[in-house]
Amino acid sequence: MTAAVVIPNRNGADWLPGCLEGIAAQTVAPAEVVVVDNASSDRSPEAAARHPGVRVIALPANLGFAAAANRGVAAVDADAVALVNTDVVLEPHWLERTTAVLAADPGAGAVACKMVDLRRPELLYDAGDVLRRDGVCEQRGRFEPDDGRFDAPGEVFSACAGAALYRRSALVDVGGFDERLFIYLEDVDLGLRLRLAGWRCLYEPAVARHAGGGSSDQLSPPPAAWVERNTLLIAAKAFPLRWAPQLLYRQAGWAWHALRERRLRAHLAAAARALPLLPAMLRERRRLRAGAALPVQEVVPRLPIRAPRASRSGLQERREAIQ
Numbered sequence: 001m002t003a004a005v006v007i008p009n010r011n012g013a014d015w016l017p018g019c020l021e022g023i024a025a026q027t028v029a030p031a032e033v034v035v036v037d038n039a040s041s042d043r044s045p046e047a048a049a050r051h052p053g054v055r056v057i058a059l060p061a062n063l064g065f066a067a068a069a070n071r072g073v074a075a076v077d078a079d080a081v082a083l084v085n086t087d088v089v090l091e092p093h094w095l096e097r098t099t100a101v102l103a104a105d106p107g108a109g110a111v112a113c114k115m116v117d118l119r120r121p122e123l124l125y126d127a128g129d130v131l132r133r134d135g136v137c138e139q140r141g142r143f144e145p146d147d148g149r150f151d152a153p154g155e156v157f158s159a160c161a162g163a164a165l166y167r168r169s170a171l172v173d174v175g176g177f178d179e180r181l182f183i184y185l186e187d188v189d190l191g192l193r194l195r196l197a198g199w200r201c202l203y204e205p206a207v208a209r210h211a212g213g214g215s216s217d218q219l220s221p222p223p224a225a226w227v228e229r230n231t232l233l234i235a236a237k238a239f240p241l242r243w244a245p246q247l248l249y250r251q252a253g254w255a256w257h258a259l260r261e262r263r264l265r266a267h268l269a270a271a272a273r274a275l276p277l278l279p280a281m282l283r284e285r286r287r288l289r290a291g292a293a294l295p296v297q298e299v300v301p302r303l304p305i306r307a308p309r310a311s312r313s314g315l316q317e318r319r320e321a322i323q
Contacts, residue, residue, distance in 0.1 A: 001103040003080040003095055004032040006072030008065050012086030013044040015211065020051050022089040028096040031078045036068040064182035073171055085162040087211040089118065097206040098165040109170030109199025112159030114150055118211040122146055125210045128156030128203045129188060133243045134250035134305045135231045137188045156203045158191020163208035170199045180277055181233065184226035189234050198293035225270035232274040236281040238288060238296055246305060
């Protein structure tokens with residue numbers, strides 16, 4: 001199985017050198033390395049082009065992470081595509097291990113990895129994602145100590161696209177990332193559509209070190225606003241109406257916290273940004289269900305919506321939750 005690496009970039013000059021050095025140090029060399037630049041203004045694309053074997057695709061404007069990822073996937077010719085954020089450094093065996101996992105299971109569409117904090121690698125950042133029926137996507141192990149609990153391979157709902165390997169044919173099968181989401185939760189939406197189409201996501205504890213928030217500081221509106229907007233859009237696209245009470249419960253909780261933190265106006269503005277796209281998302285529901293290999297209630301099983309039990313991990317626990 002051949003694997004290419006795609007790096008969406010937006011003003012990543014502070015991070016790209018470490019990212020590219022980590023890729024160059026892989027025990028299995030990628031077939032291609034492509035940096036897709038979202039109209040950066042910091043000369044990071046020129047710096048990337050100076051690295052041997054790196055190809056830069058320049059986009060005319062900042063089209064968002066989802067669009068950059070799609071352009072990169074379309075530009076490479078490989079069996080698998082690793083998406084890597086500019087602020088991520090892969091450990092040397094990362095590509096070898098994730099590619100081997102994907103090659104061994106023809107039903108796997110993606111491989112999630114163990115992401116740890118770049119500066120404090122004893123802290124976890126992400127060990128695979130879990131989507132709940134209230135619309136929340138939780139990152140397993142987020143901000144917890146890396147004490148061995150996530151050292152066993154298994155199956156998860158989806159992968160964080162900050163460092164993930166995808167089967168290229170699976171991405172093409174489901175239409176790639178939804179570019180309307182722009183950034184944040186676009187990987188969750190992709191994971192949901194992959195699962196509905198019958199693809200599974202495996203977890204391999206190969207380590208990627210991530211500078212949490214390193215590449216998102218320049219976002220406007222901030223990440224929380226994109227999460228609120230895209231949570232509503234994903235639910236409108238795929239969730240059945242009977243899950244609305246759980247979604248409304250979570251939305252009320254988020255609004256209450258925003259009120260207490262004196263940012264309610266910004267929170268409501270973020271929710272309002274979903275309104276123009278809601279009709280299109282609702283129209284897609286029938287098509288998405290008609291083409292699904294699995295029902296959404298199996299793909300997003302009933303899970304507790306209160307931590308810590310909300311982030312149950314492991315394939316057996318997923319099966320128990322479905323039952």
